[in-house]
Amino acid sequence: MGAMLRVQSVSKRFGGLVVLRSVSFRVDEGTIVGLIGPNGSGKTTMFNIITGFHRPDAGAVEFAGRSVVGLAPFEIARAGIARTFQLVRPFAGLTTTDNVAAAVLYGRGVRHVHEARAEARHWLRYVGLEDAIDAPVGTLTLAGKKRLELARALAAGPRLLLLDEVFAGLNPAESEGAVALVRRIRDELRVTVLLVEHVMRVVMGLCDHVVVLGSGQVIAQGSPAAIQADPQVRRIYLGEGYGAAC
Amino acid sequence: MSRAAAAGLLAVLLVLPWAGAGEYPLALLYSTFMYATLAVAWNIIGGFAGYLSFGHAAFFGLGGYATGFLLVHAGLSPFLTAPVGGVVAAVFAALAGYPCLRLRGPYFAVVTMILGLAVRAVVLNLPWTGAAEGLWMTLPPWEPLAARRAFYYAMLAIALVTAWTGHAVRHGKMGVGLEAIREDEDAAQSIGVPAVRLKMSALTISAGLTGLAGGIYAYDRSYIHPDFMFDLHLSVLAVLMALLGGRRSWAGPILGAVVVRLVDEVLTVRVGTEVARIIFGLGLALVIVLLPEGLLPHLMRRRRAPRPPAAVPAAVVRS
Amino acid sequence: MLVQTLQALATGLLTGSVYALLGAGFSLIWGVAHVINVAHAALAVGAAYAVYALATRGVDPLASLAMVVPLFFLLGVGFHEAVIRPAARRAGDLVLVSMVLTFGLAAALENALAAVWGPGPRVVNVAYTGQAIRLGVLALPVPHVAGAGLAAVTITALYLFLHKTFPGKAVRAVWQNRDGAALCAVNLRQVTSLTYGLAIASAGVAGVALALIYSFSPATHLMWLVFVFLVVIVGGVGSLVGAVVAGMLVGALTNLATLVIPFAWAPFLLFASLGVLLLWRPTGLFRR
Secondary structure, eight states: OOEEEEEEEEEEEETTEEEEEEEEEEEETTOEEEEEOSTTSSHHHHHHHHTTSSOOSEEEEEETTEEOTTOOHHHHHHHTEEEOOSSOOOOTTSBHHHHHHHHIIIIIOOOOHHHHHHHHHHHHHHTTOGGGTTOBGGGSOHHHHHHHHHHHHHHTOOSEEEEESTTTTOOHHHHHHHHHHHHHHHHTSOOEEEEEOSOHHHHHHHOSEEEEEETTEEEEEEOHHHHHHOHHHIIIIIOTTTTTOO | OOHHHHHHHHHHHHHGGGTTOOHHHHHHHHHHHHHHHHHHHHHIIIIISOOOOSOTHHHHHHHHHHHHHHHHHHOOOHHHHHHHHHHHHHHHHHHHHHHHTTSOHHHHHHHHHHHHHHHHHHHTTOGGGTGGGOEEOOOOSOOHHHHHHHHHHHHHHHHHHHHHHHHHHHHSHHHHHHHHHHHOHHHHHHTTOOHHHHHHHHHHHHHHHHHHHHHHHHHHHSEEOHHHHTOHHHHHHHHHHHHHHOSSSSSHHHHHHHHHHHHHHHHHHHHOHHHHHHHHHHHHHHHHHHOTTOHHHHHHHHHSOOOOSOSOOSOOOOO | OHHHHHHHHHHHHHHHHHHHHHHHHHHHHHHHHOOOOTTHHHHHHHHHHHHHHHHTTTOOHHHHHHHHHHHHHHHHHHHIIIIIHHHHHHOSSHHHHHHHHHHHHHHHHHHHHHHHHOSSOBOOOOTTTTOEEEETTEEEEHHHHHHHHHHHHHHHHHHHHHHHSHHHHHHHHHHHOHHHHHHTTOOHHHHHHHHHHHHHHHHHHHHHHHHHHOOBOTTHHHHHHHHHHHHHHHHOTTOHHHHHHHHHHHHHHHHHHHHHSOGGGHHHHHHHHHHHHHHHOTTOSSOO
């Protein structure tokens, strides 16, 4: 089991603002890795760099041993990296099925629309949206839209899945369901997961490995237990009293 | 429209010139076919992909000038060279379109409008195609009715090719990709949609079909000049017809074209060109505000029997 | 040769101030209301025709301001209330909808003007047409100076209003951050209506200046629209100062260019520069 994703000394600035400062970490194949940190620590920028929407000013990003810096976003998607967005971005004017079918057609490379739609319906069932097959996107709740985005990402056939604050805004029941789904994705589909999260309960329960970003730098990485105990992490992010109330 | 009805309509259209139709109805239908072509072609990039071009007249005029050039300098009939007109327009679209497609939303609309105006300004100064004097494309000494029939069939053929293309794009893989681009281009790219490639294809196809129509129109007009071959009004008309008829489907623009052509005919006869254009301008303003989806979806909704409430429950989450 | 160049530069700067005024009004609407008013130049041309109509009755263009300014202000406010607000309620993408909408209106206006006055060019002749002010080796045509002066005064008034008065600051607040301003209890509807009124009134003034300097026809608005886009794109949508600098630049460069290239190619050059600019820096050469 090697590294699915290797981020090496990646730096990024926007104008005068340094967002990422020589960040390095790896995501091993078949694991769920959490990327946490205060707001503004560069997590979403990191995602954008991995998926090709920004170019790093310095550093390397390797996916399955191959550099992805400089590739167009669609090439990276086809290479096997899929993502969801912090603020859901479904194709609002299309049906749920077509949302996912688009990923089947272009992410996996299927040729025929009816075949893609059949596969799309399978993915909708997989994420628990069997009651919303062929429905307009507007009929979904936020939780439903998040599942739709997940189905869409999975339908592209990724080996690495990036989840951006998927658990935000979910009630406890929805959250539990989502956690189970992410585990199934790792175990059944053998997809490696890198997730950005603020809901600590989820991160600590779900992740095999955690990377903590602070002010654009990696301030700690390790197992959830190690991270929870790390004094610097507690100071800048978790809060000194973390763990006591949970 | 059911398949049987469509087939029937097509049969009627094919037979009409030999069934005693006079010059006027043939000319009216000919121009309707042309408008339908313009609208459906525009919609491939404007409606499906959501990139509203305000410069499609450039492609139309280039098609016409291409056939004009070949007629005047090589003696070739536009009935043969119209495809060349289409190719010229398509190539131009590929070259000029590539940088334009990097812009989104209003910037794309603005730059295409400028493109249309610029092409007109350039052709107005080109010596090989008559510059400001225009270009004469004299018809051979055919009988008027025979000429009308020829143009009728030529434009019908072009309209059918365009309709077929519109349908193929809309219902095929490309259509899904273009719609994804329209809805959210970045999200589309994140699932593997090659946005630039698809947009370029859509624009090139759209331009080629438009140029094809222009190539035939020029011959019918017999005298071409940049002022009306690259008229901004034509670009606006393309937008109006597609918006009016309905952008989401491939056939909506045809409905828009028919409505616009009929209204145009009635108005021009009664109130003259300028007032007709005033009404068109106001019509465009009204349509975009009141009917953002266009006529066709409206009509389709009325036709269907009332449906039971959606089967989708409010919360769609399962563990 | 040097004199010719200086002359072209000077006249260019004068006409540039009118471009700046047009661009400023257009920027205001785009920045504050998120509407691309494609009809902006057409409205200016409309004002020019109004000046023409009054001039044929012996009214001096500068005097016709007394009618044009309030009328266009009301027109602007009315347009916002009666057309834009309902459109904004229904529209998903106001920017694009507004483009198409105002495009249609511009076309309607152009043809209305053509229906009344015909498609041919009109010229406004005043007592001082043909006279020039001597400034060293330069001869500045009086109508140009008048038009430029008008534009300069209006821009200054706009600037003072935006920076020194309370309503003006509210406008700038909305310009910079619509939601933020709303959270500070700025009445968005009133501010936007006010902005519209000012912007359209400024288009009217620009039209008066235009009438003093150039001949015009109903189709002139297309050329002027290109100037507007140039100014807004060079100067940025967020800045009055940017519009002024950009306007001067555009005016000067266009005039200088006509010394070198044949006049017939000038429109093409304009389009080409605008096209290149849009592709290179759609958001403007100036940062806000």
